[in-house]
Amino acid sequence: MATLSPNPAMQDIKVAYQESTLVFPSQQTPKTSLFLSNIDQFLNINVPTVLFFSANSDFPPEIVARRLKMALEKVLVMYDFMAGRLKWDSQSGRLEIDCNGAGAGFVVASSEFAIDEMGDLVCPNLGFRQLAVQTLNNLALNKIDDQPLCILQVTSFKCGGFAIGMSINHILFDGIAAKSFQQNLASQTFDNKPPPIIPDHNRRLLAARSPPLITFPHTEFFKPDLRLPDLLNKQELDFKILKLTPNNINFLKAKANTARIATTFNVVAALIWRCIALSSSDDKNDRVSTLLNAVDLRSRLDPPLPREYCGNAILFARASANCGDLEKWRFSKAVEMVAEGIDRVTDEYARSAIDWLECERGIPCGEIIVTSWLRLGFDEAEFPWGKAVCFGPVVNNLKSLCWVFSGVDGVNVLVQRPVEEIERFQFHFHNFFERIS
Template identity: 55%
Template sequence: MKIISPNPAMKDLKVKIEESKLVFPSQQTQKRSFFLSDVDHFLCYNIQTAYFFKANPDYPPESIARRLKMAVEKVLVPYDFMAGRLKWNHQSGRLEIDCNSQGAGFVFASSEFTLEELGDLLSPNPAFQQLAVDKLPGLDDDKQPLCVFQVTSFNCGGFAFGMSNDHVLLDGLAAKMFRENLASQAFDDDRPLPFVPINDRRLLPVRLPPHVPLPQPSPPPPPPNDQNIDNVDFKVVKLSSSDINLLKAKAAADNIESGKISTFNVVAALLWRCRALSSPCINDNKDSTIVTVLDVRSRVKPPLPPEYCGNAVGVAYASAKCEDIEKWAFSKLVEMVGEGINRANEEYGVESGGVTIDWWEIKRKVLCGEDVLLTPWSGLGFDRVVFPWGKSVHFGPLVDPLQMCFVILNGEADDDGVGVNVLCVQPAQLMDRILFHLHHFFQHM
């Protein structure tokens, strides 16, 4: 196991915005109101990501920026809602998107540094947020676009391609398909979109009236978004394939069902344990709950098409007293994580939406005000997207002090298998304790 911290020498990437503008669909699109599902309603916050590319003499950054700008204009035709603006429908009492073709943001910027000087690109560096600005200068808040694309050139000729978008537009799988479509339109051969997006958010309804037949956790309201860079810490935990195999062997020692000893389940159980034991509430023996974000496209009945481009996400959960988490065998936690996912499969596998989607409609609050929130990105395939200038040398989410979670990312492959990287965004006063329990766990296996 290896811990990666932010690079202290890179607190400012010296990014200068050379050009900032709105870009519009390349063809006229229909003006309309765009319905948002109940799940969409709870995900109104920005997600920032960035691709990093080495210098390519055939594709200087200025040329790449022109290609990507034209590609964005093309994809804003089938993704016309991404060029719209959020509005409140007073009649229905719901948030929706006004598809008014007011445009997406596009920024061309430059940094004084080289890619090499940035150091390890896996580093959870808050300064990387400069590579995906979320607002355009000179625009009022109500005029700001829902997504902004940014090309930043480095002194070496390499560049970053960042994207900041409101989560209400796309979930993880839809965002990956969007990038596949965007990359395809940057080629010169007029190729078709790899994925034709299905934009109808009414495909993910709730039952009327909503119905919640199975027990669900009733969390407190999410904490206020008053976090800042000073009281939040960022780390990346690198688990090698050998580390993963050790975790699986420890879980298997107690003869639990082999189907529950997956890479995700053992990593989730490890993070749950270490976060619970680090909690200031452990002495009060309160409950600790692990909440895992799931793709529900194939889980709901009828299933959603794979190309559904809304937020088709739900949650699985497991909960236990902190005292029990400390004394139970590791295999017990692995089993509980697996049972939580199986229970979610049963809950979502009901007609017209699924239980937790109904739960959101009833409670009108997110199920993520818990100790441990896990977001799996490792299987989404962002790193496999091919642009005209090739694949990126790195892709990742940019750290945000407002999003307290563990993000599961792809790790390194070797002869023994594939590792896992975990982006940890946690309160600064807890991070050292979390890392202590991680090291202690492996030292005493």
């Protein structure tokens, strides 16, 4: 049976912060402004993640912190914009990154607990937010604009193990570019090892056409002056991890009943959509639920973007349905709609969406936004002290976002919903595996 992991009661893992500082590129970097695409513009949110490592007698946490700090200094030469700051260009009416060398953040901390005292590391333990701080509060930073766009944190545990937390503004890059950054960072923790990937920083590859040419309706976006976006919702949330075993995934694929569309992501996204749509307190017979799935554009454009593209090369594939229909339909219908939305994102569709954003300056419009980390392999980066034993996103307060990522055995999904919806969500999740035809 698929399971929902409960939240641990522990919300304070007794972290003490020993060092909180700015780290600068090891060499002088050019003072320039980095153009941000229309996709980058609406992704101004922090994404905290954490990797856990077992104790290694050759690399105690203090050595790890020293090596990681030096590696960050070196890699910031290649990624100079990560040491910059966001600024608003009043002439163009756009955000850009001022590559001013103001520095990335670096934090060293310790916890009073051992790793095995914190239970299942994949569970959305609120205390893990202490392992990836999002601001440097003890520095004389005058305003929010002074805060670094990237903060790395090394936290040691009493067992000798440690965690590496990363809080990175999504404007810097998407998952694929973040994985490349992580690989390059890991390479610099070795002696005299070259970076494996040379990032392509040309974000004008995703600039709007001149003049813009909008050839599709883009209901996956809306203008933010029309209503408050769900993405920025500040309700009190509860958090759950869906744990889906290989048998659960095979069950979902069998229910989808179509081999071409029954990918792991498609069936998991359809399940999340259905359960969240039915868990709302609104009258489900009259309400429309919209699912947005993050789609990588690199291979969908003509010509394709370089695999090394360092920015946000993602758009959202939309699927909408009446909640009452979602409840009545066979599961295969919901999966088909997920697949159709993803197939819709062609080169021309993507260019049209970028042009729409140029004209309307909209933001994503969906009750649920699902993003997949299944193939990114953030836990595969090789450091001198080995690979991470566990990796996962850290909970935040963005109720629309759901992350799909690999588990020890199967697939995990982080779901973040208002407190009053979680019980209904659990009912529909369990009921699906028991009763749906």
